[in-house]
Amino acid sequence: MAKKLADVLMDxxxxxxxxxxxxxxxxxxxxxxILDVFAPKKELDALYVTSTIPSRSILNALEVLEIPLExxxxxxxxxxxxxxxxxxxxxxxxxxxxxxxxNLMLKVEYLSRKSGDRGNVIVLDSINSLxxxxxxxxxxxxxxxxxxxxRSKKAYTxxxxxxxxxxxxxxxxxxxxxxxxxxVEGERSG
Amino acid sequence: xPSKERESSEDRVDRCVVGIDGLDNILNGGIPxxxxxxxxxxVGTGKTSLCLEFLVHGALYGESSLYISVTESTDKLLxxxxxxxxxxxxxVKDGRLHFLDIPVIYDRLGLDKPEFGYEEIHILxxxxxxxxxxxRIKRLVVDSITSVSYRLKSEEIIREFVLRLGSVLSxxxxxxxLVAEIAPxxxxxxxxxxEEAIADGIIVMGNLERRxxxxxxxxxxxxxxxxxxxxxxVLDLTTTGVLLVPLLKGGSVAAGGA
Numbered sequence: 001m002a003k004k005l006a007d008v009l010m011d012x013x014x015x016x017x018x019x020x021x022x023x024x025x026x027x028x029x030x031x032x033x034i035l036d037v038f039a040p041k042k043e044l045d046a047l048y049v050t051s052t053i054p055s056r057s058i059l060n061a062l063e064v065l066e067i068p069l070e071x072x073x074x075x076x077x078x079x080x081x082x083x084x085x086x087x088x089x090x091x092x093x094x095x096x097x098x099x100x101x102x103n104l105m106l107k108v109e110y111l112s113r114k115s116g117d118r119g120n121v122i123v124l125d126s127i128n129s130l131x132x133x134x135x136x137x138x139x140x141x142x143x144x145x146x147x148x149x150x151r152s153k154k155a156y157t158x159x160x161x162x163x164x165x166x167x168x169x170x171x172x173x174x175x176x177x178x179x180x181x182x183x184v185e186g187e188r189s190g
Numbered sequence: 191x192p193s194k195e196r197e198s199s200e201d202r203v204d205r206c207v208v209g210i211d212g213l214d215n216i217l218n219g220g221i222p223x224x225x226x227x228x229x230x231x232x233v234g235t236g237k238t239s240l241c242l243e244f245l246v247h248g249a250l251y252g253e254s255s256l257y258i259s260v261t262e263s264t265d266k267l268l269x270x271x272x273x274x275x276x277x278x279x280x281x282v283k284d285g286r287l288h289f290l291d292i293p294v295i296y297d298r299l300g301l302d303k304p305e306f307g308y309e310e311i312h313i314l315x316x317x318x319x320x321x322x323x324x325x326r327i328k329r330l331v332v333d334s335i336t337s338v339s340y341r342l343k344s345e346e347i348i349r350e351f352v353l354r355l356g357s358v359l360s361x362x363x364x365x366x367x368l369v370a371e372i373a374p375x376x377x378x379x380x381x382x383x384x385e386e387a388i389a390d391g392i393i394v395m396g397n398l399e400r401r402x403x404x405x406x407x408x409x410x411x412x413x414x415x416x417x418x419x420x421x422x423x424v425l426d427l428t429t430t431g432v433l434l435v436p437l438l439k440g441g442s443v444a445a446g447g448a
């Protein structure tokens with residue numbers, strides 16, 4: 001599944017903003033498709049914004065999967081609000097709370113500048129968890145500014161939406177800001 | 191004025207490019223050269239960092255830049271400076287970036303009175319202007335004007351100081367940032383309410399509390415000689431310099447803070 005999704009992503013034009021609709025069971029395959037296949041093939045720095053689970057959990061998974069971290073950076077919006085005592089990782093920078101959407105944009109901008117000449121893929125994990133902490137109006141405004149800013153820099157924006165937790169508002173928001181929606185489907189068995 | 195004419199007159203403005211992308215965009219390309227700008231805000235809002243970055247970029251562009259420290263010694267300041275990715279030691283060694291502690295100036299001029307009158311102010315302004323001329327300074331920061339003003343007897347003397355300093359430096363093509371410290375939620379842009387009336391520009395830096403989150407903000411309230419945004423922005427102080435993004439309104443934002 002990871003390869004199939006990566007192939008679809010490879011065909012996207014620069015500056016694309018894409019909604020990735022998936023179930024929980026496709027979560028880690030999607031991460032692998034982006035961070036282990038798509039970003040390295042395109043020679044992009046991956047800036048992974050997590051508000052769903054702490055970056056440490058994803059980093060642990062990446063280590064198990066032996067995915068090199070050299071060009072992967074995290075903006076972690078959830079560890080601090082959870083008062084997590086986990087050791088800070090050098091590839092993670094932290095935003096105090098997922099309600100500080102401006103700071104989230106500023107950290108993405110900071111990491112993007114640090115990337116230098118390399119292009120970027122920004123992964124937003126996920127619209128559903130951000131919607132827990134923010135109302136629809138401010139979240140729409142945030143997405144609109146973020147996506148257009150990244151598009152002007154020809155960066156790819158990939159936004160996760162977990163189908164189990166999607167509301168009508170979220171679907172409308174994603175339709176408004178994204179150029180395309182990709183339905184992430186698992187391998188069918190039997 | 192018709193918009194086309196206004197646009198072309200904007201194009202002709204000689205600007206001092208700050209070097210902070212977000213702020214230069216807000217200012218339509220930079221501060222009109224020779225302006226005296228008040229950088230005002232409460233503690234911890236990033237005033238000194240913004241001013242230092244203005245000077246470092248100036249030095250990198252080849253403009254001689256001077257920081258006059260009033261409140262803390264240059265040594266202490268440099269120890270606590272953000273380790274900017276773009277800072278080069280040679281800027282100081284090559285004489286493009288200068289630091290001066292105002293107590294040193296006071297000592298040399300024999301200004302040991304606890305309060306200054308018109309005579310002392312004229313001596314002080316003349317001394318600063320001499321340094322600016324001698325070092326061919328194009329960017330100057332006085333941090334802070336509030337601390338200088340503590341020694342001035344009256345609002346008239348403060349007015350005289352800022353007006354005289356600003357007009358002479360403007361004539362020399364020197365763009366000046368005057369740092370002003372104010373208490374949070376203060377109704378004015380400076381402690382004495384005088385500096386803001388005389389300055390060509392006012393940039394307000396503050397803390398905005400929103401649902402328990404504290405955001406650093408920046409707003410250009412006034413800037414003579416250019417069109418500019420008057421919206422509020424959120425900023426971050428990073429090793430790549432000051433970064434700015436628009437403050438999200440989200441339909442309704444509870445007012446609070448600066």
